[in-house]
Amino acid sequence: MSQVAEDNARLEVAIARTRAEVAGLHAELVRYGLVVWTGGNVSGRVPGADLFVIKPSGVSYDDLAPENMILCDLDGNVVPGTPGADRSPSSDTAAHAYVYRNMPEVGGVVHTHSDYAVAWAARGEEIPCVITAMADEFGGPIPVGPFAIIGDDSIGRGIVDTLTGHRSRAVLMRNHGPFTIGATAKDAVKAAVMLEDVARTVHIAKQGGELIPIPQESIDALYHRYQNVYGQTTDDRR
Numbered sequence: 342m343s344q345v346a347e348d349n350a351r352l353e354v355a356i357a358r359t360r361a362e363v364a365g366l367h368a369e370l371v372r373y374g375l376v377v378w379t380g381g382n383v384s385g386r387v388p389g390a391d392l393f394v395i396k397p398s399g400v401s402y403d404d405l406a407p408e409n410m411i412l413c414d415l416d417g418n419v420v421p422g423t424p425g426a427d428r429s430p431s432s433d434t435a436a437h438a439y440v441y442r443n444m445p446e447v448g449g450v451v452h453t454h455s456d457y458a459v460a461w462a463a464r465g466e467e468i469p470c471v472i473t474a475m476a477d478e479f480g481g482p483i484p485v486g487p488f489a490i491i492g493d494d495s496i497g498r499g500i501v502d503t504l505t506g507h508r509s510r511a512v513l514m515r516n517h518g519p520f521t522i523g524a525t526a527k528d529a530v531k532a533a534v535m536l537e538d539v540a541r542t543v544h545i546a547k548q549g550g551e552l553i554p555i556p557q558e559s560i561d562a563l564y565h566r567y568q569n570v571y572g573q574t575t576d577d578r579r
Contacts, residue, residue: 352390359385359394359526360407360424366530367396367405373534375453376402382431385526386441386448391415393441397428415442417494432491439497440522444505449526451533454518457540461485462513468543471552475543476560477567478535480508488515496520508564511536 342350363385370376370383379402384395394410411430412420417438419426431437437450461468461483468483470476475483486503489495500520503512510532511521519536523529546552555563 352387355388355390356392356394356412357407359387360410360412363394363396363526364405364407364410366526367402369530369534370451370453371402373537375455375533375537377454381453382433382437382451383526383530384431384434384437384450387412388448392420393437395431395434395437397425398431400428413438433496435492435494436497436500436520439494440500443497443501444522446524447522447529449523449529451521451523451526451529452518453533453537455533455537455540457544458483458511458513458519458537459517460544461540462515462518465515467513468540469552470555470560471543471546472539473555473563474535475539476555476563477571478532478539479511480564480568481560483509483511483513483536483540486512486514486520488517491517 363383366383370381375381379399382396384393386393391414393413393415395413396405397409397411400409408424409428411425411428412423413430413434414420415438417435419430433452440447440450462485465485467485470482484503484507486499489499496514499514500512504522510523511519513519519533521529521532521536523532
């Protein structure tokens with residue numbers, strides 16, 4: 342087999358694996374109550390290629406499968422002649438593409454409409470780092486990104502501008518809702534699950550009185566321990 346043929350074969354395997362992973366991860370959004378109807382989306386970068394996979398627009402979560410996931414280039418264009426190419430991709434595709442173009446370390450992007458995270462976004466209020474779970478997972482507060490209209494890369498620009506240089510893997514886009522990023526699609530889904538959990542807990546705590554901040558040095562220590570020591574392997578932590 343020629344080198345070109347071997348490279349093409351490896352690419353096809355990588356695409357197939359990414360399709361299967363992204364399709365399956367949407368079930369986790371339903372499982373944890375992070376989405377309603379057909380809103381929300383998961384995307385995953387294809388390893389070793391300038392491509393990503395994202396869900397089709399307006400399709401029921403029960404009907405999602407690897408073969409109807411949509412393959413796009415990093416400009417957000419659907420790759421013609423591939424499975425799912427006859428469908429329209431998620432309305433957030435341009436935003437996801439912008440993130441992948443500008444944050445090469447990102448391998449997955451997730452958007453949900455989870456209740457408590459959206460409530461913080463509606464107030465345009467960052468979630469303060471007042472519980473150890475936040476320090477562990479996000480290394481500080483969850484920042485707020487700018488208001489942006491759906492459909493072009495405006496949301497993507499807001500995500501990148503807000504999260505660049507920030508330890509958080511989550512951003513609350515004002516008046517819209519949460520977006521999370523990760524080294525993989527699964528990593529980004531985990532961030533979305535953890536975000537809603539801390540958004541709910543901190544909201545409840547806030548109703549009872551003044552929040553007690555965690556000192557920055559303790560946040561730093563907790564984050565370092567969780568990211569570098571906790572668990573068996575990096576994959577287990579994620």
